[in-house]
Amino acid sequence: MDYRFLGASGLKITEITFGNWLTHGSQVDNDVATACVNAALDAGITTFDTADVYANGVAEQVLGAALKTRRRESLEVFTKVYWPVGPKGPNDTGLSRKHIMEGINGSLRRLQMDYIDLYQAHRFDHDTPLEETIAAFADVVRSGKALYIGVSEWNAEQLRAGQELAKSAGFSLVSNQPQYSALWRVIEAQVVPASQELGISQVVWSPMAQGVLSGKYLPGKPAPAGSRATDEKGGMNTIARLMDATVLERVQKLRPIAAELGLAMSQLAIAWVLQNPNVASAIIGASRPEQVAENVLASGVVIPPEMMADIDAALGDSIERDPAKTTSPEQRPA
Template sequence: MIEYRYLGNSGLKITELTYGNWLTHGSQVENDQARACVNAALDVGISSFDTADVYANTAAETVLGEALKGERRESLEIFTKVYWPTGPGGPNDTGLSRKHIIESINGSLRRLQTDYVDLYQAHRYDHETPLEETMLAFADIVRQGKALYIGVSEWTAEQIRAGAALAKELRVPFISNQPQYSMLWRVIEDAVVPASEEAGLSQIVWSPVAQGVLTGKYLPGAPAPAGSRGTDEKGGKGMIARFLDDQELLARVQGLKPIAEELDLTMAQLAIAWVLQNRNVAAAIIGASRPEQVIDNAKASGVSIPAEVMARIDEVLGDKVARDPALTAETSPATRRA
């Protein structure tokens, strides 16, 4: 069964593997298959589910709401996010203005078929809206009981500190950050993680398997396997391109196979277990297009990787690891229309 961890300095426990439906529900995967994946997650003990209003332009929330209908609400932890454009993309259909936040939480609750979400997250930092306006809107949503806790995604260390200061002033439970993090993408380690620890936040990390690269299925010099994310024209191919274009990186990843075998893990399990070794990580988000993937990935829960093996992983990957903290800022558009 999946183990639980506290989220930030709160009393909320979430499953250290969280099921996410980015790039799958409402787009890549048919609804019946999506429901099968959610059921598989529930069967292995996952109770935490992550989505966002922008995924498949709100369709992913609808699919998740249908898949969870009939489950005991108190036994679930449901997360969603706000920032990116939704609907027809009008001038107020994006960002972190009070108008967009209030309208977005109401739409998310309707689609998810619930009275509240456990965690409501700012999907990026909004450079065009005063932070005070954003945090006050979040505070009002918490006080209305529409969200129990608030968090952010891909905020820089400075942004997290500023948000935490306002949250403390407004007495709002600000407890999480959701960044990209994997063996290959460690840009949060030097600045974001220390700032989060100071502020009482922990990480819910996405793409722990580097969009599938760390499964080892992408071989240097070979075309991406048919049906993989590397061939998906709906969005997956663009996200993974930076890894697939680096043949040396792909060769280094193949060097992880003996390590996974020694630990009796698949390469995907090794990658997920690796991010969970970071004490500031509360959960790794896993996605799936087939129920078997959920069942397989669940075996990464509770795995302890010895320090000497962690060091060997570093040796194998070498200088192919991205570490520059400045890369976090590049994920947030300077303007909402970017």
């Protein structure tokens, strides 16, 4: 497993991160979730990503229990704050000082840890002054409850404004967590150049486009039993926009490219995002330990430029590039 620096910081993280969105506390039983975490550790992954909103805190609990016996200093644990949690009262959401301070304490309690390596703003909060948010994050860092601060799905303008305030407050934003895949490239035109300028890395989610780039969804065929597209607990909704016949047909054109590189389709998808030098890590999830063992083989893969061009040609106009699609809710979610 290869490591990369996170932004302009001195922190190294594994270039593949294990994440538990839509799995721990919802799609899979706790014993299977623990087995997946152990498979990640066995494969050399030391970086783990979660959020307080995942299964309303249960995902953090499951991850914390799974990592409890491991040496804390050998792990990099990330979590996030913003979306409604708990009983979802008026202050159980957003990036106010109150919610950030209560959020970090709740996450530490559920994870059974003394500190978080990376604490992330899960979206931009239009209802809270940015100065208040950044000042609260500065206090979280000074308290030792989080070592680094990152964001998720912030646009270029928000990153610049946030970094300016952060540096004035004595710390830096080191990461952004956007959706990014060979099919979803909305960060490339504006977010990536701004991030390179500001010393911010991308830790990307959905590098396999919700599993579509694994090639398992065939045009004109029913979705495989047990797949995300058949999950009525939430997975079906997240993947719906990608279950388009044209998209699925174009994805199948990647199969010979993967075969030429000696890769599974899922490995090709993960390796593709890691070709971007601004990407520090790609987040993978798993509902079975063997998925982890397969996907980590994308680490260290180099895709030649001509084959990157072949991927572009195969996917064609199914690629989404509109930078305006990096968005956060205009009002704090209830």
